Amino acid sequence: MRIAVLIKQVPGTDNVKMDPETGVMIRTNKGNIINPLDENALEEALRIKRSREDVQVLAVSMGPESAMKAIKEAVAMGADGGVLLSGRAFAGSDTIATARALAAAISKLGDVNLVLCGERATDGETGQTGPMIAATLGIPVQTYVQRLEVADDAVKVERVVEGGFEQVKVQLPALITVVKGINEPGFPTLTGKVRARDAVVPVWGADDLGLSPEELGLKGSPTRVVKIFSPKLSRSTLLHRQDNTGRAVNELLKFLADRDIV
Template sequence: MNIVALVKQVPGTDNVKMNPETGTMVRTGKDNVINPLDENALTEALRIKQQTTGTTVTAVSMGPQTAEKALKEAIALGADEGILLSSRAFAGADTIATARVLAAAVKKLENVSMILCGERATDGETGQTGPMVAAMLGIPVVTFVKEINVGENTAIVIRIVENGYEKVEIPYPFMATVVKDINEPGFPTLSGKVQARETLVKVWSEEELGLPKNELGLTGSPTRVVKIFSPKLARDTRILKHDGSGNAVGILVKLLQEKKRNCIKGCGK
């Protein structure tokens, strides 16, 4: 069994930067981390590898050269190899253009039985890329997965739904997007770190994937961010001190009544 774990590098929660001209996220920061839910996906792939003879795990990431760090971490945790999809042509890609590149990479790998990724990324929060990859590959997809039990020809998957859980039998190959409840990510071993240092991360561009540039990056993205702005917070603060006279309470009641009248007028009532 060959499993592909899609691993995305995202900015730390306090280090998100946007390009105001293109409306895209700046991904060249040094403080980038592996998307937490993708860590769960990788951990699940490695668990299946340990329990299923002959299973290999390939970690795949799309991003700038700095994303190689995420793949090295994946190898240190137990992945057999890492593949970085990197090119200037990929810059500024939306979820559709990103899924197009990832799907092409999976096709190039061949004989993939299972693709795992987090159900969303902490930067975009769209949850669209995994299902789009499956659609472009023409394979079934199951989302919000909390448990995977592999069989010979099918897998039994338990997913979270609004009112509980749903058990699904799904044939290979398939895509699964996982939730954090599926497992608890571990830590790399010393031997894993040595393996990661010695393993060469492959780099594929649009040439290796056979993709035309007009379908990639910002050019190939049908969705655009048209405006970026920071919300303005305005607070009118008044401090009323209690002096025992009861005046503060009276002022507060009067203030609330005034605000209520203004609200009614503003609502057109």
């Protein structure tokens, strides 16, 4: 069985700053991490690998060359290898174009039975790429999965929905997006780290995927960002400073009473 795990490199939470002048986000490579939910996806793949014979786990990522680090980390945690999609042609891709590239990569890997990824990434938070890849590949998808049971030709999943859980069975190959509760991600080991350092991970460009530049990047993206702005938050705020007189709390109670709340 071959499992592809999609991992996205994202900024560590302390690592995103806004330029106060321009309002543009400043990103640095240092301090990047694997998207936390993708770590859960990876752990789930490794769990399956531990429980069955003949499971191969491959980490697939798309991003700048520095995203190689994320793939190496996945290898250090126990993945058998991986591939990085990188190059000019991919820059500026929206979720559809990203899904197109990743779907092509999964096809090229060949014989992938199961695709796993996090339900969303902490930077974009769209949660769209996974299902879009499934649609592009024409395979079934299950989202928000917190429990996964693998058989030879099907998976049984439990997905978290409003007010409860849904249990669904889908045939393989399939794509599954996972939530945090599915497992507790492990750690890379020293032997894994050393192995990852020496591992050769191929880098594929648009040509390798047989995709034309029109299908990727900004050209292949149906959506456009019109503008980015700091939100105007508009409420007139009555501000009081806490002191030791109890005044602020009294004002609050009066305010709430005026609004007929408490």
